[in-house]
Amino acid sequence: MRPGGLRGFLKSLEDHGELKRVKAEVDWRHEVGAIMHEVNRQKGPAILFENVKGHHIPLLVGALTTIKRIAIALGLPPETPAREIIQEYKERVKRPIDPTIVSSGPCKEKIYYGKDLNLYAFPTPWWHELDGGRYIGTLHSVVCRDPETNWQNAAIHRVMIHDRQACGIYFAPGQHNAIIYSKYEQMGKPMPIAIAIGLDPVCLMASAAGFPAYVNEWVMAGALKKSSLELVKCETADLYVPADAEIVIEGEVPIGEKRDEGPFGEHPGYFGGFVVPRPVVKVKCITHRENLIFQGTYEGMPPNEDHMITFVNHSSLAWKMFEDIGFIGIKGINFPPGADPWLSAIISLEKRYEGHGIDASRALLASKIGLFVKHVVVVDEDIDIFDLENVLWAINTRFQARRIIITHLEHGSMLDPSKPLEWGGVTDRMVIDATWPMTHEFPPRAEWGGLRHPPTLKPSQDLLDRVRERWKEYGIT
Numbered sequence: 001m002r003p004g005g006l007r008g009f010l011k012s013l014e015d016h017g018e019l020k021r022v023k024a025e026v027d028w029r030h031e032v033g034a035i036m037h038e039v040n041r042q043k044g045p046a047i048l049f050e051n052v053k054g055h056h057i058p059l060l061v062g063a064l065t066t067i068k069r070i071a072i073a074l075g076l077p078p079e080t081p082a083r084e085i086i087q088e089y090k091e092r093v094k095r096p097i098d099p100t101i102v103s104s105g106p107c108k109e110k111i112y113y114g115k116d117l118n119l120y121a122f123p124t125p126w127w128h129e130l131d132g133g134r135y136i137g138t139l140h141s142v143v144c145r146d147p148e149t150n151w152q153n154a155a156i157h158r159v160m161i162h163d164r165q166a167c168g169i170y171f172a173p174g175q176h177n178a179i180i181y182s183k184y185e186q187m188g189k190p191m192p193i194a195i196a197i198g199l200d201p202v203c204l205m206a207s208a209a210g211f212p213a214y215v216n217e218w219v220m221a222g223a224l225k226k227s228s229l230e231l232v233k234c235e236t237a238d239l240y241v242p243a244d245a246e247i248v249i250e251g252e253v254p255i256g257e258k259r260d261e262g263p264f265g266e267h268p269g270y271f272g273g274f275v276v277p278r279p280v281v282k283v284k285c286i287t288h289r290e291n292l293i294f295q296g297t298y299e300g301m302p303p304n305e306d307h308m309i310t311f312v313n314h315s316s317l318a319w320k321m322f323e324d325i326g327f328i329g330i331k332g333i334n335f336p337p338g339a340d341p342w343l344s345a346i347i348s349l350e351k352r353y354e355g356h357g358i359d360a361s362r363a364l365l366a367s368k369i370g371l372f373v374k375h376v377v378v379v380d381e382d383i384d385i386f387d388l389e390n391v392l393w394a395i396n397t398r399f400q401a402r403r404i405i406i407t408h409l410e411h412g413s414m415l416d417p418s419k420p421l422e423w424g425g426v427t428d429r430m431v432i433d434a435t436w437p438m439t440h441e442f443p444p445r446a447e448w449g450g451l452r453h454p455p456t457l458k459p460s461q462d463l464l465d466r467v468r469e470r471w472k473e474y475g476i477t
C-alpha cells in the first residue's frame with residue numbers, strides 16, 4: 001500500500017512523476033484557475049503551487065484528475081485500466097473497516113479561537129472570474145451528525161468565504177447533510193459542523209460517493225484504503241475527522257440565518273444555478289498541522305478532478321448496489337467522465353425478459369447514486385459501455401424512438417443549465433433501453449438461427465480460429 005494521508009499520497013505522486021511543483025509566484029485571484037484550465041486540457045500533472053501571492057502555505061490542485069492518479073490513490077499499479085479499478089473498488093467496499101479513535105493527531109498541532117480565527121489565512125483561489133467569491137471548500141469533507149440516529153455523515157459541499165469567520169455552504173436537496181440540516185432546522189437548533197481539508201484521497205473519494213443513508217463514510221474510506229482510518233474528535237463538537245487532516249474548520253450552522261452564496265463554475269461545465277441565500281457556517285475553531293498543505297480543485301469543464309472521482313465512485317457503487325439488491329444480469333456500468341458523470345449512465349445488461357432494462361434504470365435512478373442522473377442508456381452485454389461510439393451504434397441499430405421513456409417532475413441537479421433556473425432541482429428524465437426487443441413483434445426466426453434479431457456480423461468461431469492459426473503465414477503483423 002502507499003503511504004497514508006495527503007502527504008503520503010503526495011510522495012507517491014512524486015515517485016511516479018505525477019506531481020509538478022510550481023515555484024513561480026501565482027495569484028490566487030483567477031490566475032490559479034486559468035493555469036488549471038490549461039493543465040486539465042493538457043491532461044497534465046497534479047500541481048503543488050509553492051508560492052501563492054501573499055501566502056506561505058502551498059496549494060495542491062488536480063491531485064486526482066487522471067485515472068492513473070486514482071489508481072495511485074487506491075494503492076494500485078499506476079497503469080491499472082479503469083474497468084479493473086472499478087472492479088477492485090467494488091470488491092473493497094464489501095469489506096468495511098471501522099475507524100480507530102485516537103486521542104490526538106497532527107491536525108491539532110495548531111489551534112485557533114476567537115479573534116485569531118481567519119479564513120483568509122489559507123491560499124484560497126478565486127477560481128473562475130465569474131465566481132461569487134473565494135471558494136475555500138472545493139475538495140474536502142464536511143462532517144455532520146444526525147440528531148435523530150447519531151449517524152455521522154461526511155460529504156463534499158462547496159464552501160465560499162463570506163468573511164474572516166463565516167462561510168457559505170451548498171447542501172443540494174436530497175444529500176444526506178441537507179437532510180440532517182433540515183432536522184436541526186425543525187428542532188430550531190444550530191447544527192455543529194466540521195470541514196476537513198487536506199485529506200488522504202480515499203477520504204475524498206468516500207465523501208463524494210453515493211453510499212446509502214446511515215453509512216459512515218469514514219468506514220468506507222477505511223475499506224478503500226484497506227486499513228483503519230485514524231480519527232480524532234473535534235475541539236468544539238461531537239464530530240470525528242481524520243487525525244492527519246491538514247486543516248479542520250469547526251463551526252455551527254445557525255438556523256434562520258442565510259447569506260447569498262454563488263455563483264460558482266460547476267461540474268456541468270457552466271456557472272452554477274441561482275445566487276440564493278444559503279446556510280452559513282460560523283467558525284468557532286480552526287486547527288491545523290505545522291507546515292500545512294492546502295488543497296482545492298478546479299471545478300468546471302468535464303472531465304476534471306470531480307468527474308474522474310465520480311466516474312470511479314458511481315461506476316463501482318452502482319454496480320455494487322445492483323448486487324446488493326440481487327438484481328440479475330448487470331454486467332457493468334459506466335458514468336462517462338467527459339459527459340459529466342453526475343448526469344448520465346450506461347448500463348450493460350444480460351437481458352432476460354422484456355422490460356428488464358427499464359427495471360435496471362429505475363433501480364439506479366431511485367438510488368442515492370442516481371440522485372442527479374437524468375439520462376440512462378441500457379445496452380446488451382456485447383456492447384462495450386466504455387466505447388461511446390459502440391454505445392451509439394447500439395442505439396442506432398437496436399432502438400426505435402417510440403420506445404424512449406420520458407418522465408417529468410423528477411429530482412435532478414439544480415446546476416443543470418438545460419432547464420429554466422426557476423425549476424430548481426426538478427428535472428425531466430429519459431431512459432433509452434437499447435437492448436434488443438423481446439416482444440411478440442420480434443419473434444425468434446429460423447433464418448436468424450432462432451434469434452429475435454439478425455446475427456451480428458462476425459465470422460463464425462471455427463472460421464476465425466482457422467484464420468488465426470494461419471495468421472503468421474499471411475505476413476500481416
Ligand SMILES: Cc1cc2nc3c(=O)[nH]c(=O)nc-3n(C[C@H](O)[C@H](O)[C@H](O)COP(=O)(O)O)c2cc1C
Nearest residue numbers: 155156157158170171172175176177208209210306
Ligand atoms: C468536487 C466535488 C464537489 C461537490 N460539491 C457539492 C456541493 O457543493 N453540494 C452538494 O450537495 N454536493 C456536492 N458534491 C457531491 C456530493 O459530495 C456527493 O453527492 C456525496 O455523495 C454527498 O454525500 P452523501 O452521499 O453523504 O449525501 C460534490 C462532489 C465533488 C466530487
Ligand SMILES: [Mn+2]
Nearest residue numbers: 153154176211
Ligand atoms: Mn452519506
